[in-house]
Amino acid sequence: MAAIRFVVIVLVISSDKHRTGSPNYRRGTRENRFHGVVRKAKITREETCNDASRGLSSQLLFKHIDAWVAELADAGDLKSLVRKDVRVRAPPQVLLFTMKPTTKPNRPFFSSGPCSKRPGWSLSALGEALVGRSHRAKPAKARIQEVIDRSASILGLPEGYICGIVPASDTGAVEMAMWSLLGQRGVEMCAWESFGSGWVTDAVKQLKLENVTHHGADYGKLPDLSQINCHNDVVFTYNGTTSGVKVPHLDWIPDDRKGLTICDATSAVFAMDIDFSKCDVVTWSWQKVMGGEGAHGMIVLSPRAVERLETYSPPWPLPKIFRMTKGGKLIADIFTGATINTVSMLCVEDAVDGLRWAESIGGLPALIRRSEANLKAMADWVARTDWVDFLAEDPATISNTSICLKITADWYTALPAEEQAAKAKQLVSLLEKEGVGYDFASYRDAPAGLRIWGGATVETADIEALLPWLDWAFKQIA
Numbered sequence: 001m002a003a004i005r006f007v008v009i010v011l012v013i014s015s016d017k018h019r020t021g022s023p024n025y026r027r028g029t030r031e032n033r034f035h036g037v038v039r040k041a042k043i044t045r046e047e048t049c050n051d052a053s054r055g056l057s058s059q060l061l062f063k064h065i066d067a068w069v070a071e072l073a074d075a076g077d078l079k080s081l082v083r084k085d086v087r088v089r090a091p092p093q094v095l096l097f098t099m100k101p102t103t104k105p106n107r108p109f110f111s112s113g114p115c116s117k118r119p120g121w122s123l124s125a126l127g128e129a130l131v132g133r134s135h136r137a138k139p140a141k142a143r144i145q146e147v148i149d150r151s152a153s154i155l156g157l158p159e160g161y162i163c164g165i166v167p168a169s170d171t172g173a174v175e176m177a178m179w180s181l182l183g184q185r186g187v188e189m190c191a192w193e194s195f196g197s198g199w200v201t202d203a204v205k206q207l208k209l210e211n212v213t214h215h216g217a218d219y220g221k222l223p224d225l226s227q228i229n230c231h232n233d234v235v236f237t238y239n240g241t242t243s244g245v246k247v248p249h250l251d252w253i254p255d256d257r258k259g260l261t262i263c264d265a266t267s268a269v270f271a272m273d274i275d276f277s278k279c280d281v282v283t284w285s286w287q288k289v290m291g292g293e294g295a296h297g298m299i300v301l302s303p304r305a306v307e308r309l310e311t312y313s314p315p316w317p318l319p320k321i322f323r324m325t326k327g328g329k330l331i332a333d334i335f336t337g338a339t340i341n342t343v344s345m346l347c348v349e350d351a352v353d354g355l356r357w358a359e360s361i362g363g364l365p366a367l368i369r370r371s372e373a374n375l376k377a378m379a380d381w382v383a384r385t386d387w388v389d390f391l392a393e394d395p396a397t398i399s400n401t402s403i404c405l406k407i408t409a410d411w412y413t414a415l416p417a418e419e420q421a422a423k424a425k426q427l428v429s430l431l432e433k434e435g436v437g438y439d440f441a442s443y444r445d446a447p448a449g450l451r452i453w454g455g456a457t458v459e460t461a462d463i464e465a466l467l468p469w470l471d472w473a474f475k476q477i478a
């Protein structure tokens with residue numbers, strides 16, 4: 001099917017040069033003045049395809065114009081709006097309306113992990129890294145301890161909860177918790193995307209647990225959380241990074257639960273208001289919301305989780321990097337700066353840098369606000385855009401970090417799955433080539449679409465700058 005080649009706007013402005021000099025024109029904000037000019041445009045459409053439904057309605061076209069004008073006005077780039085060819089006397093002038101935006105995000109980093117570094121970050125942030133020193137040396141241990149202390153303080157961990165740095169990133173932290181704690185009672189395994197499903201595989205196929213209840217849901221949905229029996233142990237993901245679906249709250253976890261709740265919160269911690277009192281184990285990694293370097297995992301344990309560690313020995317062997325107890329006692333050193341094995345002091349330094357930045361901007365509330373502002377910018381755009389929607393079906397579950405979008409245009413949804421995936425990839429690589437946005441294709445196992453990271457290190461202005469490019473790129477692949 002032939003695509004629309006272009007849309008032509010005929011601007012009926014008899015003398016824009018004179019208009020820009022008129023008193024009326026000088027009144028009001030620059031942006032409004034340009035809206036005024038553009039709204040005088042009469043729009044015609046020229047289509048080379050028979051399928052008129054694929055053309056842009058004039059209403060939609062005006063929406064694009066508005067976004068374009070606002071963007072140019074923001075960028076102070078008003079000259080390029082009133083192009084020379086529109087400003088000459090003889091009407092009507094014709095402007096090819098290809099709508100390639102002019103403003104690019106300052107930091108085009110929208111990956112869901114490793115995520116964008118904090119604003120203002122440069123390699124010089126690592127200048128004080130204790131490289132070449134033993135991680136057991138006093139100053140190195142102090143730096144490791146600083147990561148633990150600042151993390152616990154920013155997150156406001158409840159009294160009695162402990163926090164440690166462990167090997168193998170978030171996966172290491174989740175699996176050491178599963179291997180160390182599960183098997184004492186039944187387990188409720190909850191999964192609504194790829195990583196949660198991985199933990200189900202661990203429980204069923206690797207640990208070969210027998211009493212497992214699986215609470216599963218497709219991409220975009222959550223299982224019925226009220227059906228989860230918290231007198232069993234529970235393993236769940238706070239934010240499904242690959243589906244953009246988060247749990248809206250933890251009210252479904254009773255305070256008097258008998259089981260332990262193990263929460264993989266890697267793409268939620270520092271961006272969502274997690275009620276830690278409902279969790280017995282919380283895990284994350286440095287490269288997500290704080291934009292640190294990937295390598296190590298973080299694990300938080302409640303007093304009940306520590307009690308389980310000290311009173312229960314699983315029937316399977318535990319490799320050294322999973323062991324948190326010795327002789328039936330917690331290895332407390334792991335939670336006070338003496339890591340199980342060697343850490344990267346460069347990564348530690350970067351983690352400290354991120355945490356200091358978080359404190360400097362106002363701590364957890366500021367981090368959450370920044371991330372929610374990013375989601376708001378996306379949501380406003382989704383609301384006014386007719387080709388895209390959130391993958392999350394329930395608005396209360398839409399992630400403010402891994403913002404997953406599906407393409408809803410009729411011509412797109414009519415394509416076979418592989419072609420949909422190829423088109424979405426084409427859109428992303430178009431914008432990568434333009435240097436506008438990197439790494440925002442949906443996860444390989446997730447439905448085809450886009451996944452744009454909106455964590456706290458991403459500036460809302462950069463999300464806003466990306467949006468017109470998404471519209472532009474979508475037109476290119478149509």
Ligand SMILES: Cc1ncc(COP(=O)(O)O)c(C=O)c1O
Pocket residue numbers: 112113168169170171172195196237239240241242264266267285
């Ligand atoms: C929810 C979730 N769990 C686990 C992981 C694996 O994390 P890591 O690579 O830090 O082990 C990821 C990575 O994106 C994730 O999003």
